[in-house]
């Protein structure tokens with residue numbers, strides 16, 4: 393398989409070994425979703441302006457994307473700009489849009505060369521024209537890539553997503569094409585912006601906040617949560633490996649009874665009685 397060169401640095405032997413161990417130790421999540429929080433506080437702690445935090449945050453995006461592709465993660469969804477973030481001072485919003493355009497310009501070819509598909513979820517029509525165009529070009533360029541899907545949640549919120557799904561389903565009913573009795577979980581999932589991708593296995597939030605902030609509300613029903621104190625610009629591949637190691641120790645029961653492997657001795661015999 394072709395080596396990744398997103399950062400234009402060679403992967404160290406130690407990193408290769410760490411990734412190999414992670415793969416041997418357990419399951420690599422198929423879909424990781426990240427609430428990339430703490431750019432502003434990171435910048436403040438360095439005596440710098442918030443936009444500097446956002447810029448260094450792009451370096452984290454690059455490193456995490458590369459590590460996920462190398463590990464065999466299939467879907468990486470990044471919460472980059474929420475519906476509520478439109479309420480920030482206009483200078484910060486404009487700065488974020490400019491950063492998005494310049495990062496896409498720089499990275500689109502790299503993504504393509506590394507067989508990574510770019511996608512977005514959210515209200516793209518609220519974005520300035522140049523942003524929309526840059527995104528469309530990168531999405532078009534990478535549309536047939538298969539190694540990893542990198543999905544940016546832009547002007548996204550979980551409530552917006554559920555609302556737009558409800559509107560579509562209500563229209564099917566209105567047009568007489570759907571009996572409301574047939575509406576079920578699967579149909580709702582199929583009308584969300586994430587229709588074609590599996591629910592996240594692991595949700596990571598940086599900066600130590602214990603909240604979801606209107607991210608994938610429907611989709612995270614059974615996701616494992618991992619919250620770290622690190623601010624996003626400090627969250628790099630070694631921090632990702634810690635999150636995956638924590639995930640690999642979880643016992644995902646989905647409401648059923650599934651004992652951990654090392655607890656299965658006597659008690660599993662008891663269950664059979």
Ligand code: IPE
Pocket residue numbers: 428429430431432433434472473474477488599
């Ligand atoms: C996350 O960092 C990036 C966006 C929400 C766009 P913040 O900008 O929220 O940084 P803090 O939380 O204020 O430190």
Ligand code: IPE
Pocket residue numbers: 427428429430471472473474476477601603605
């Ligand atoms: C969540 O971070 C949104 C993104 C990371 C894009 P916020 O900084 O907007 O969330 P709150 O305000 O702390 O809940």
Ligand code: MG
Pocket residue numbers: 429430431
């Ligand atoms: Mg924040």
